[in-house]
Amino acid sequence: MRICHQLPPMLDYHKAKELIWDPRTISLSQDQRDWAAMTPDQQEVILLLCSLFHMGEEAVAHDLAPLLIAIRRSGAYLEDEMFLTTQLFEEAKHVEWFDRWFDEVVKRPIEMSSFLGEEYKTIFYEELPKSLNRLLTDHSTRAQAEAVATYHMIIEGVLAETGYHGFVRALKDRNLMPGLVTGIRYVQQDEARHIAFGIYLLQRLVRADRALWDVIQNRLNSLLPVATGLIQDIFARYENQMPFGLDVTEFVNYAARQFNFRVNAIERAVG
Amino acid sequence: MRICHQLPPMLDYHKAKELIWDPRTISLSQDQRDWAAMTPDQQEVILLLCSLFHMGEEAVAHDLAPLLIAIRRSGAYLEDEMFLTTQLFEEAKHVEWFDRWFDEVVKRPIEMSSFLGEEYKTIFYEELPKSLNRLLTDHSTRAQAEAVATYHMIIEGVLAETGYHGFVRALKDRNLMPGLVTGIRYVQQDEARHIAFGIYLLQRLVRADRALWDVIQNRLNSLLPVATGLIQDIFARYENQMPFGLDVTEFVNYAARQFNFRVNAIERAVG
Numbered sequence: 001m002r003i004c005h006q007l008p009p010m011l012d013y014h015k016a017k018e019l020i021w022d023p024r025t026i027s028l029s030q031d032q033r034d035w036a037a038m039t040p041d042q043q044e045v046i047l048l049l050c051s052l053f054h055m056g057e058e059a060v061a062h063d064l065a066p067l068l069i070a071i072r073r074s075g076a077y078l079e080d081e082m083f084l085t086t087q088l089f090e091e092a093k094h095v096e097w098f099d100r101w102f103d104e105v106v107k108r109p110i111e112m113s114s115f116l117g118e119e120y121k122t123i124f125y126e127e128l129p130k131s132l133n134r135l136l137t138d139h140s141t142r143a144q145a146e147a148v149a150t151y152h153m154i155i156e157g158v159l160a161e162t163g164y165h166g167f168v169r170a171l172k173d174r175n176l177m178p179g180l181v182t183g184i185r186y187v188q189q190d191e192a193r194h195i196a197f198g199i200y201l202l203q204r205l206v207r208a209d210r211a212l213w214d215v216i217q218n219r220l221n222s223l224l225p226v227a228t229g230l231i232q233d234i235f236a237r238y239e240n241q242m243p244f245g246l247d248v249t250e251f252v253n254y255a256a257r258q259f260n261f262r263v264n265a266i267e268r269a270v271g
Numbered sequence: 272m273r274i275c276h277q278l279p280p281m282l283d284y285h286k287a288k289e290l291i292w293d294p295r296t297i298s299l300s301q302d303q304r305d306w307a308a309m310t311p312d313q314q315e316v317i318l319l320l321c322s323l324f325h326m327g328e329e330a331v332a333h334d335l336a337p338l339l340i341a342i343r344r345s346g347a348y349l350e351d352e353m354f355l356t357t358q359l360f361e362e363a364k365h366v367e368w369f370d371r372w373f374d375e376v377v378k379r380p381i382e383m384s385s386f387l388g389e390e391y392k393t394i395f396y397e398e399l400p401k402s403l404n405r406l407l408t409d410h411s412t413r414a415q416a417e418a419v420a421t422y423h424m425i426i427e428g429v430l431a432e433t434g435y436h437g438f439v440r441a442l443k444d445r446n447l448m449p450g451l452v453t454g455i456r457y458v459q460q461d462e463a464r465h466i467a468f469g470i471y472l473l474q475r476l477v478r479a480d481r482a483l484w485d486v487i488q489n490r491l492n493s494l495l496p497v498a499t500g501l502i503q504d505i506f507a508r509y510e511n512q513m514p515f516g517l518d519v520t521e522f523v524n525y526a527a528r529q530f531n532f533r534v535n536a537i538e539r540a541v542g
Contacts, residue, residue, distance in 0.1 A: 001329060003370045013363070017293045024285070058272060061352065062343050065336045068359075069407070072333050081332065082363040088339075089360040092284070092353040099274045136340070136407055 001078050008200045009083035012193040016086035021186045023097035028104045028179040035105050035177070041243045042170075046177075048234065049166055051112035052120065053187075054098035059124045060155060061091035063132040067147055070139035083197055090190040097183045105180075119230035127223065128155065141205050145212045149219040152198020156191050157262045158227050162255040164188045170244040199262065203269035213270050217263075224259055231255055272349050279471045280354035283464045287357035292457045294368035299375045299450040306376050306448070312514045313441075317448075319505065320437055322383035323391065324458075325369035330395040331426060332362035334403040338418055341410035354468055361461040368454045376451075390501035398494065399426065412476050416483045420490040423469020427462050428533045429498050433526040435459045441515040470533065474540035484541050488534075495530055502526055 004010065035043065068084045071077050102110060116124075131147040164184055172181045206213045235248035242248070275281065306314065339355045342348050373381060387395075402418040435455055443452045477484045506519035513519070 002373070003367065014295070017291075017295075017364075020288075020291055022288045024288075058349070061356070065339045065343075068336045069340075072336075078329070078366070082366070085332070085356075085359040085363040088356040092356040093288075095349070095353070096274065102273070 001076060003082070004079060007079045009197055010079045012196060013079070013083045013086055016083075016090070016190070016193060019189060021093075023093055023100055023183065026097075026179050026182050028101065031101075031105050031177040031179040038176075039243070041238075045170065045238075045243045045246075046180075047106065047110060048115045048237075049163060049170075050098055050101060050180075051110065051115040052234075053160075053163060054095065054102070055112055055116065056124055056155070056160070057091060057094040057098060059128055060151065061088070061095055063129050064088055064091060064151070066132045066135040067144070067151070070135035070144055070147075073139045074141070074144070080197075080201070083193075087190075087194050087197070090194070094187050094190070097187065101180060101183070105177075117230065117233040119226050119233055122226055123150075123155065123159070123223065123230065127226075141209060141212060142215055145202060145205050145216050146219045148198045148201050149216050150223060152195055153202075153220060153262050153266075154223045154227055156198070157195045158224070158255050158258045159230065160191055161188075161195075161258045162231060162251055165251065165254050166246065169246055169250075174244070195262070199265045202266045206266065206269050210270060213267070216266060220259070220263060227259075228252055228255060272347060274353070275350060278350045280468055281350045283467060284350070284354045284357055287354075287361070287461070287464060290460060292364075294364055294371055294454065297368075297450050297453050299372065302372075302376050302448045302450040309447075310514070316441065316509075316514045316517075317451075318377065318381060319386045319508075320434060320441075321369055321372060321451075322381065322386040323505075324431075324434060325366065325373065326383055326387065327395055327426070327431070328362060328365040328369060330399055331422065332359070332366055334400050335359055335362060335422070337403045337406040338415070338422070341406035341415055341418075344410045345412070345415070351468075351472070358461075358465050358468070361465070365458050365461070368458065372451060372454070376448075388501065388504040390497050390504055393497055394421075394426065394430070394494065394501065398497075412480060412483060413486055416473060416476050416487050417490045419469045419472050420487050421494060423466055424473075424491060424533050424537075425494045425498055427469070428466045429495070429526050429529045430501065431462055432459075432466075432529045433502060433522055436522065436525050437517065440517055440521075445515070466533070470536045473537045477537065477540050481541060484538075487537060491530070491534060498530075499523055499526060 005014070035046075038046070064084070064087060068081060068088070071080045071084070127150055131143075131150045134143050135147055164187075167181060167184045171177045202212075202216060206216065231251050232248060235242055235246075235251070276285070306317075309317070335355070335358060339352055339359070342351045342355070398421055402414075402421045405414050406418055435458075438452060438455045442448045473483075473487060477487065502522050503519060506513055506517070506522070
């Protein structure tokens with residue numbers, strides 16, 4: 001089969017090669033100084049955010065491969081497969097990045113799972129693996145749509161995007177931890193391509209079968225309250241007195257805007 | 272789960288990042304001139320070799336993901352998973368590389384499948400997908416051993432290595448097609464890490480269960496005659512008067528040496 005380089009997933013495949021980055025090359029020396037100067041409460045919020053990202057990136061790295069297999073089986077989408085190999089490699093690099101940050105900045109064992117609330121476990125350890133592993137026995141377009149709505153739209157498009165905003169408000173706006181901020185910016189740049197692929201795939205699926213638009217909406221609407229609950233749960237741990245002055249309403253609204261933005265993009269394909 | 276950077280797959284994961292290459296950056300202008308100056312017979316042999324590689328890289332890119340899933344399910348091998356994401360990305364890049372060569376040097380549609388003999392189809396379209404797809408329902412160490420013996424040992428370790436030697440003897444030794452030769456060198460460099468991972472994994476499996484050594488040997492010994500037959504079939508198309516003076520005995524012996532080299536490396540782990 002020959003490659004069509006004009007398809008959006010191939011444009012982003014080439015972009016992935018151009019924008020490649022290595023987590024080991026980012027300096028963390030200022031981060032070490034900033035970390036030492038933080039209050040225990042501030043340290044704990046950053047530990048929490050980094051733990052949720054570390055475990056989240058590990059979960060998505062583990063669970064993406066079935067989509068590659070389903071797309072392989074559903075027909076002639078070599079370009080989609082090629083794009084997804086860049087996404088898999090990038091998810092592994094994101095795990096590496098957060099792992100390195102714990103190694104070189106925190107420098108002590110952390111019980112990361114202690115930071116996970118019920119909503120987090122529901123999304124990352126139930127809904128994500130269930131909807132992706134289903135693709136191994138059912139590569140129907142309906143199963144693909146539900147998996148991509150979960151992975152690319154809710155986890156990458158809503159939760160991860162809102163998490164980056166947390167790093168921006170807590171660290172970047174205060175000129176703290178430039179290494180972590182730089183790494184997050186690279187992670188976000190990679191994930192922007194992943195989300196674009198998810199939207200492209202969902203648009204293709206609804207164009208071919210309009211009934212899938214309901215399937216996608218149902219999936220998104222059933223997961224949005226869990227995602228919002230996950231964000232509220234983080235703030236509830238601090239009785240809404242979050243270090244760095246982070247405000248729960250701002251973050252829930254930010255998540256809602258990300259959600260609407262994704263939904264509208266897919267809806268445009270329904271016409 | 273935290274990453275152990277000292278494990279061989281992580282060393283090669285990091286090496287994969289350092290040695291990354293982009294198929295689009297290799298100049299093919301001298302290749303275009305060399306191609307135009309070749310006799311039709313010479314062109315056909317190069318077309319044949321490149322077609323076998325193009326379709327072979329596509330087949331391995333398609334079929335690797337189940338190994339990632341089996342390793343994920345068989346336990347705590349995050350480092351193996353991370354290495355395999357580099358391999359998947361590299362297999363996609365190899366497809367891109369051969370595809371670009373057809374686009375920019377051959378510049379006309381080629382019926383690549385016309386070059387495939389029975390042995391090629393047996394290995395790439397029967398044994399490869401069968402042994403890899405089995406991992407989706409059976410991630411036993413036996414199934415893993417048979418899949419890796421097929422993919423990493425026979426296809427990458429014997430057939431691809433012998434194929435590179437064909438490009439060296441036909442082109443590099445005559446200072447022809449420097450672009451193709453450069454790309455092949457990069458492909459071979461990537462595949463060397465893949466083969467090393469295959470040997471590492473098989474060694475780990477036989478150390479844990481010596482009975483798997485017989486499984487691996489049986490698999491390799493049943494596929495070696497097919498692989499040798501594939502090479503002989505190529506020469507038979509030219510009634511053993513191969514352009515560029517390529518000699519069937521040299522290539523069959525070369526394949527046998529590659530085979531013995533891999534088998535000995537795994538055998539050392541049996542102790």
